[in-house]
Amino acid sequence: MSHKKKLRSQEWFGGNDKMGFVHRSWLRNQGYPDDYFRGRPVIGICNTWSELTPCNGHLRDIAEVVKKGVLEAGGVPFEFPVMSLGETIMRPTTMLFRNLASMDVEESIRANPLDGIILLTGCDKTTPSLIMGACSVDLPTLVVPGGPMLNGKFRGGEIGSGSFNWQIKAKKDTEEFTDEDFLEAEICAARSAGHCNTMGTASTMATMAETLGLTLPGASSIPAVDARKKAMAQLSGRRIVEMVKNDLKLSDILVREAFENAIVVNAAVGGSTNFIIHLQAIAGRMGVPLELEDFDRIGRHVPLLVNLMPSGKYLMEDYFYAGGLGVVMNELGDLLHGQLMTANGRHLADNYVNARCYNREVIVSRDQPLNPAAGIAVLKGNLCENGAVIKPSAATPKLMQHRGKAVVFESMEDYHARIDEPDLDIDADSVIVLKGVGPKGYPGMPEVGNVDLPRKLTLQGVKDMVRISDGRMSGTAYGTVVLHVSPESTIGGTLALVQDGDEIELDVERRMLQLHVSDEELAARRANWQAPDPMATRGYVRIYLDHVEQADRGADLDVLVGKSGAKVDRDLH
Incomplete structure (x- = not known):
């Protein structure tokens, strides 16, 4: 997959004509030097940072670190915002807007002079929506997960962000928790930047992205505030430039067997049921056949190996210290398609040969599973x-x-x-x-x-x-x-x-x-x-109601299923 063709960005920047002048000259008002426009790979950093999405509130800082890596590798970074979906804030539900955000991502990528893409993700729907949108364009793409927050600490014990929410009514009714008790728990539950620290949907989506081969190895479980998160972001910035040079696209990575791997791993880590609806939507964007029955057939006899809330006892910080996803990959062994290409240019199995488990309470061995059959x-x-x-x-x-x-x-x-x-x-x-x-x-x-x-x-x-x-x-x-x-x-x-x-x-x-x-x-x-009666008669919600598919098909919009590739339409200026 050596890169021979002209960079896509040169369709904008390479011409010595009126439109080449326009495309370059307006960007120069930011102070960019001439070599930014003369054949260096242009990397779009797709950022879901928002002050209304607390799980992604640190991604502005992460973007700057990614840019450093892009520049070190000889690329040119351009950060751009897309719709951010804050699970804990938005009404009526972020799922209503997942497909809209994916359209924002797709069209932002397609319409701009970009050769490769970094996706900055975190909160639940930000990961699938960004991947879905990027799949529909099919450029070299790398995911940088924002990472989980640190363990919540409450009165000498651990408190998981999210899981405690579902106990509130019962605690008020049966344990006589007062308003003061809940205020203290509220303050203790989310004590650092990052997304939910359980194996909830956010962690499940990060795990999914790494298993599919869309992150650098080990990226999915690093806590948001761990210094290694920034190191991984910088390395990702370097790697995406190499992916562009080698023309390593999403379609080279997201083959049918990669989706099968994701189903196996999701069962082993006790991942969210939302995994099904998002993985199906991603497969639909790639044109990869994936039926609801596949999730049961492939995952049914996979053992549960990770002891995390809500299926277990521990939290994501403990999982990272125990060795993270690499340990799970090694335990699963022959249940995975290990020879698939991943974003770092190596086969999946080769990425984790050195992974070691440091806490068998958190990640158990395959011959002593927490549950012998844990698939959804x-x-x-x-x-x-x-x-x-x-x-x-x-x-x-x-x-x-x-x-x-x-x-x-x-x-x-x-x-x-x-x-x-x-x-x-x-x-x-x-x-x-x-x-x-x-x-x-x-x-x-x-x-x-x-x-x-x-x-x-x-x-x-x-x-x-x-x-x-x-x-x-x-x-x-x-x-x-x-x-x-x-x-x-x-x-x-x-x-x-x-x-x-x-x-x-x-x-x-x-x-x-x-x-x-x-x-x-x-x-x-x-x-x-x-x-x-229909819930809406105008705007995006009306479009959504007219075109959304049912849950067993991934709840994508029917007009978005199937990838179309990164085309550059004729410039009409």
């Missing part, structure tokens, strides 16, 4: 004709085979209004069913699937129940929660027809989710069902 399970049945998912490693074992009466909430508003009513007809064996939170329903498919249990049951000591919805849940969450039910209720999937008292059977071992209502009764209910 894909369910089928009349309640989810196109599939649903559940994360066994975060669920209660005794509920993995369960039959109970449905308690139905038609929307999040309905849930909030009634869940704590003293006379709500619900017990520990009931199945909570939440509708209207799928891709079109909310809209945007929010992380609400792991809804809190009713207060009257938590006071009785109930800690988990089967919950079913067409929404998602945070990667930091846990529980026996069935997610991504497809087709969603808002477009008339069977979930829309469930009524209070209906019997629902969950059998994870058999990969089955069944509504025990006759076909005749369901047909009668369907005849009386009416689709809700």
Whole structure:
């Protein structure tokens, strides 16, 4: 893959004509020397820094370090902003805007004189959205993850960012936590720059990027404030210049086997269920066939090797000190396609031959796994004709085979209004069913699937129940929660027809989710069902509603599926 062709940036800067004059002269107002425009590789640094995205708040500093590496390698760095998705701040959900951010990335790259791309990522959706957008252009591209924050410290113990959130209601109800207690925990939970320090979606996405071969080895788990993060960023700046010279593009790395590797590793680290919906969207942008069933078939018998919240005990800082992803890669061994090309120009397996484990409490050996089969399970049945998912490693074992009466909430508003009513007809064996939170329903498919249990049951000591919805849940969450039910209720999937008292059977071992209502009764209910009014009539949300695919296809916009490559359209000035 030696680089013979003219640099893409020279389509802008190389001409001694009117437009060459325009493209160069306006940039000179920043004080750039002439050799910036005379054949040096131009590297775009795609930055999701924003003060409204706290997980990415340090990326302005990281960008400067990347620039240093680019310059050292003979490239020219140009930083540019794209839409930043702050998981903890944005409403109604960042998932509504993942595809919009990917469009921002794609068109920003395509429209500008860039030869290679550095993606600065961190918070949950910033990683997949940037990769999706870059895939649609297919230039040499390298991901620099922002890294997790340090462990939270609370009253002599560890507190995981995100996972503690899901305990707040129960702690108030059963442990008599006061407002002062929660203020102290709030201050202790996020004590440094970086994204969530659990194996939530942000860490899962960083792990995914490294496993796919899109980062330098070891980049995914370095804490945001560790000096080694800056060193890795500088080395990434150097490496992207070499990738341009060798014309090592995303399509050379993101082959089908790379996606299979990502599925295996996600199971081994106890990664987020959101992994499925994002990896499918990335595969769709590359034109790589990837079905929902592949996640179960490939990951089903992969052992859980990483003891991190929410599936375990420890946090990302501990994982890094224990040896990080390289140890996991070596343990998995023959379960991976080790001969795939990665961004550093070496094969995947060769990148981790020197990895060593320094804490077997955090990363266990393959012959002594925490769970012998930890992959995300894909369910089928009349309640989810196109599939649903559940994360066994975060669920209660005794509920993995369960039959109970449905308690139905038609929307999040309905849930909030009634869940704590003293006379709500619900017990520990009931199945909570939440509708209207799928891709079109909310809209945007929010992380609400792991809804809190009713207060009257938590006071009785109930800690988990089967919950079913067409929404998602945070990667930091846990529980026996069935997610991504497809087709969603808002477009008339069977979930829309469930009524209070209906019997629902969950059998994870058999990969089955069944509504025990006759076909005749369901047909009668369907005849009386009416689709809700669209959630928007204008703007991006209307476009989203018109074009978003269902969860089992990755919830991308149908018009964005499939890559088109980095074209330079005719200059019409």
